[in-house]
Amino acid sequence: MTDNRRLRLEWASHQGSDCLQITGWSEAELSEMTRADAGALSRRLALYPSDALGASGGYATVPPIAGGFEVHDERVLFRPRFPFADSIDYTLMIDQPGSVEPETWTIRRASKASVPTARVLEIYPTAEVVPLNLLRIYVQFSDPMSDGWAERAIRIRSLDAGQPLENVFLPPVPELWDSERRRLTMLLDPGRIKRGLVPNLESGYPLADGMTVEISVDLGFRDARGQPLKATAQRTYRVGPALRSRIDPGRWSVSVPQSGSSAPLSVTLDRPLDHGLLRHSLSVQNSTGNTLHGTTAIGTSELGWSFTPEPPWECGPHQLVIEPRLEDVAGNTPARVFDRDICRPEDAPQANTQTRIPFNCGPVTR
Amino acid sequence: MVDLTSATSLDQFGLSIGTPAIRSVGPLAFGPDGILFVADNVGAFIFAIDPGDSGEGEPHDVNLANFDASLASYLGCSRDDVAIRDMAVHPTSGSVYLSVVRGSGDASVPVIIRVAGDGSIGDVALENIPHSQYEITDAADEDDPRLVTRMQLRTVTVTDMSYVDGLLLVAGTSNEEFTSTLRRVPFPFNGDAKSNSLEIFHVSHGKYETAAPIRAFVPYQGNTSILASYTCTPVVQFTLSEFDSEKHVMGKTVAELGSHNHPLDLIAYRHDGGEYLLVCNDRHPLFKIACKDIDGQGPLTVPDDSMDASPADPVTPGVGVPRQLLPHPGVKRMANLNGDAVLMLHQDDDGAHLRTYATASL
Numbered sequence: 001m002t003d004n005r006r007l008r009l010e011w012a013s014h015q016g017s018d019c020l021q022i023t024g025w026s027e028a029e030l031s032e033m034t035r036a037d038a039g040a041l042s043r044r045l046a047l048y049p050s051d052a053l054g055a056s057g058g059y060a061t062v063p064p065i066a067g068g069f070e071v072h073d074e075r076v077l078f079r080p081r082f083p084f085a086d087s088i089d090y091t092l093m094i095d096q097p098g099s100v101e102p103e104t105w106t107i108r109r110a111s112k113a114s115v116p117t118a119r120v121l122e123i124y125p126t127a128e129v130v131p132l133n134l135l136r137i138y139v140q141f142s143d144p145m146s147d148g149w150a151e152r153a154i155r156i157r158s159l160d161a162g163q164p165l166e167n168v169f170l171p172p173v174p175e176l177w178d179s180e181r182r183r184l185t186m187l188l189d190p191g192r193i194k195r196g197l198v199p200n201l202e203s204g205y206p207l208a209d210g211m212t213v214e215i216s217v218d219l220g221f222r223d224a225r226g227q228p229l230k231a232t233a234q235r236t237y238r239v240g241p242a243l244r245s246r247i248d249p250g251r252w253s254v255s256v257p258q259s260g261s262s263a264p265l266s267v268t269l270d271r272p273l274d275h276g277l278l279r280h281s282l283s284v285q286n287s288t289g290n291t292l293h294g295t296t297a298i299g300t301s302e303l304g305w306s307f308t309p310e311p312p313w314e315c316g317p318h319q320l321v322i323e324p325r326l327e328d329v330a331g332n333t334p335a336r337v338f339d340r341d342i343c344r345p346e347d348a349p350q351a352n353t354q355t356r357i358p359f360n361c362g363p364v365t366r
Numbered sequence: 367m368v369d370l371t372s373a374t375s376l377d378q379f380g381l382s383i384g385t386p387a388i389r390s391v392g393p394l395a396f397g398p399d400g401i402l403f404v405a406d407n408v409g410a411f412i413f414a415i416d417p418g419d420s421g422e423g424e425p426h427d428v429n430l431a432n433f434d435a436s437l438a439s440y441l442g443c444s445r446d447d448v449a450i451r452d453m454a455v456h457p458t459s460g461s462v463y464l465s466v467v468r469g470s471g472d473a474s475v476p477v478i479i480r481v482a483g484d485g486s487i488g489d490v491a492l493e494n495i496p497h498s499q500y501e502i503t504d505a506a507d508e509d510d511p512r513l514v515t516r517m518q519l520r521t522v523t524v525t526d527m528s529y530v531d532g533l534l535l536v537a538g539t540s541n542e543e544f545t546s547t548l549r550r551v552p553f554p555f556n557g558d559a560k561s562n563s564l565e566i567f568h569v570s571h572g573k574y575e576t577a578a579p580i581r582a583f584v585p586y587q588g589n590t591s592i593l594a595s596y597t598c599t600p601v602v603q604f605t606l607s608e609f610d611s612e613k614h615v616m617g618k619t620v621a622e623l624g625s626h627n628h629p630l631d632l633i634a635y636r637h638d639g640g641e642y643l644l645v646c647n648d649r650h651p652l653f654k655i656a657c658k659d660i661d662g663q664g665p666l667t668v669p670d671d672s673m674d675a676s677p678a679d680p681v682t683p684g685v686g687v688p689r690q691l692l693p694h695p696g697v698k699r700m701a702n703l704n705g706d707a708v709l710m711l712h713q714d715d716d717g718a719h720l721r722t723y724a725t726a727s728l
Contacts, residue, residue: 052439062439063487081489082468082475085443135544146471147390148449170597171628171648174392174407174525176541179518181408185541189597224471276519276542331544338544 005029009092009107011084012077020047020078020107022092033071041069043095047078050089050106060093087111118143118223120233123215124275125329127301128236131243132207135331135338136187138276139217139233144181144224153221154186159212159236168206181224185276211239243271243330244337245347249322249355259315259361264297264306267320272302274327281326284309285319292318302329313361322355379414380554381496386413388492391465391476394454397529397553402454402463402490404478405524405536410503412524412536414553416496417456417463417478425460425704426483427722433711434718437479440487441468450718453699453711459483460704462720463490481720500555502538526582529553530589530606537580537594546579546596550609562615564594564604586634586641586657593620593643593660595629601645601687603660620663621686623653633700635708637725644708644728646697654728659687692728 005026012021025033033041046064053060066081084090086109094103124138139154150172157164169186176185188206207213217233251270257263265284275298284292284307294309324335331338336349376382379401390408397403397414400421404413430436438445451465462481467474478490502522522538529535536549546564564580583594585606594602594617602617609615623629627649634643634657641657663686699711703722712719 047442048439049442049444051444052435054435060439062436064439065442066440066489067442080442082441082443082477083473085447085469085473088444090442144471147467147474148470173628173648174523174539176523176539177408177521178541179410179521183519183541187544222471226471226473274542279519325543325545327543 022076046093050091116227116230119230123235127272129240130237133242133330139184146222149221153218207239247334256359262312264308266306281323283321287317320357324352385493386497394452395527412500417490421458423459430720432717455701539579582632584632652692652694654690663687
């Protein structure tokens with residue numbers, strides 16, 4: 001230490017950016033540092049995350065934090081290239097001429113006080129029974145979330161055995177989010193779903209017919225502000241037999257509204273369909289082939305779909321249009337079975353085209 | 367920071383000076399004249415940037431133990447706050463580029479790190495740089511009149527990219543449909559892109575086909591073929607000329623690398639007159655495959671249960687191209703360093719390390 005002076009480290013702001021301010025220098029030091037150029041200053045002073053220096057202390061084996069030191073009157077400022085991180089210690093190292101050991105000073109960056117607000121709105125599917133070849137689940141959050149927590153914070157366990165089930169989900173790398181980072185897609189390991197694949201032979205299905213399982217989301221899942229969830233979330237499923245057949249729109253029932261009304265077109269599906277794809281794989285066209293505007297809703301257990309037009313229904317023929325990308329919860333589409341047995345001709349893929357269900361909106365009859 | 371010294375023609379590649387709105391950084395790939403492609407899976411864009419690398423200098427070995435600790439120190443955070451997403455090597459300077467996310471959530475900062483020949487760490491300035499961008503759209507939602515809210519539920523997450531003869535090949539995973547699509551994006555970006563749906567015959571399941579998404583791929587054989595690796599873990603060869611139209615393309619499954627496994631990265635390199643491929647995996651070790659064996663390998667279309675019989679020994683398959691197991695555990699990413707060496711990003715209990723291996727030693 002020079003001239004028995006004592007340095008004071010504090011967080012400050014300079015020209016609108018966060019910086020570390022160091023005061024308490026001796027006049028000789030200030031005079032020397034004022035004359036020094038940026039390169040000389042960075043050889044004399046270096047800032048590190050304290051963790052990075054490890055137990056060794058002394059000279060660092062890692063590069064210092066990117067940024068630059070500046071001298072302003074009696075203050076030395078460090079402006080970081082990247083924002084300071086909260087809740088960690090930073091160590092300033094000062095190279096002292098003639099001294100083997102650098103002089104070190106440490107300051108902690110406090111954490112920002114905040115309260116948890118994010119919660120799980122829903123875990124899809126919402127059906128009570130899922131097929132044992134269930135392909136994916138969605139977790140819908142109330143707030144934008146952080147990356148990197150899915151593998152740690154989403155669990156599945158057998159309620160019968162009271163045991164966690166391992167290797168059920170595909171490692172979520174990269175994690176699959178919607179554009180607002182509120183809905184997470186978790187895929188069940190398809191290698192364990194598709195019959196005959198090595199993992200399936202080795203380990204069997206991740207789920208078993210008759211099993212009761214619980215999917216849970218831990219409090220530890222962090223939102224975009226770094227806060228944990230307000231509450232945990234769970235959904236319980238009973239596991240049923242595998243679902244291995246094409247979606248069959250021919251078995252859907254359509255409740256047709258009357259022309260002039262704004263009553264919804266209600267469709268009862270042949271099986272629970274994928275919640276995500278149901279949102280935008282069905283549409284309604286009028287007799288001229290124009291797609292109608294309106295709002296859609298998904299029924300309980302993803303077993304129904306309805307459409308309310310805006311403006312009201314016109315009299316005449318319409319069509320419910322089903323996109324070929326629509327999948328059920330096991331990945332089957334109207335055109336193909338997810339894990340098709342090529343020895344079953346009835347499961348042969350069909351043309352990957354739209355399916356159309358015509359219906360007629362008639363006037364009120366008395 | 368890296369100085370902007372490159373004189374890449376802005377006109378030639380349709381770049382303009384500005385600050386690209388990069389929200390996250392993921393897969394990386396180098397294109398012509400040192401243009402760096404950066405996939406942004408949060409913003410749903412692929413950016414082409416000029417990283418300001420003069421391209422001069424000799425490729426060199428890079429060996430940095432506990433590289434993640436150095437990176438955390440440079441970025442001013444703890445090691446837990448550093449996520450290395452991908453790695454690429456500049457084709458002429460040999461500088462190593464890494465896409466790194468520092469922190470998470472709203473506080474996350476996307477960073478492109480450059481490791482120079484002397485091992486020094488810097489970052490590529492992402493402000494006021496020559497760049498252009500391609501939006502990874504999922505066209506079905508674009509003009510969907512039924513959506514009252516415009517919240518985009520369907521997204522495409524880029525898993526890997528490669529540049530081949532004027533085209534950026536992009537493999538991606540949808541967060542809804544379980545399908546496999548390879549996009550072909552012309553560069554310079556002009557908004558025009560084509561895609562092919564892909565299908566493979568999965569060696570281990572014999573009778574069953576799959577349309578699973580590609581996790582990693584690499585062009586080889588003078589960019590006439592690509593080798594793609596899928597989850598759990600078929601390795602499939604595609605002939606690039608078959609991608610000319612927007613048709614459905616069937617790949618040739620040439621190997622099955624084993625169960626409960628996910629491929630992380632693939633690279634190609636030449637040695638002693640032959641071309642070889644390396645596949646690193648999250649659970650299995652590093653595999654080496656000779657390209658000449660792929661040519662000679664007919665499509666695998668019969669069930670193979672050999673690895674069920676000996677799941678602990680994934681090296682000796684009953685069918686498929688021969689593969690050699692290399693003693694390099696924990697390899698997360700790889701890059702062809704200079705033709706004579708391969709750079710590997712290793713992860714172990716101590717942290718992440720960059721290590722260079724001569725191709726002759728592999």
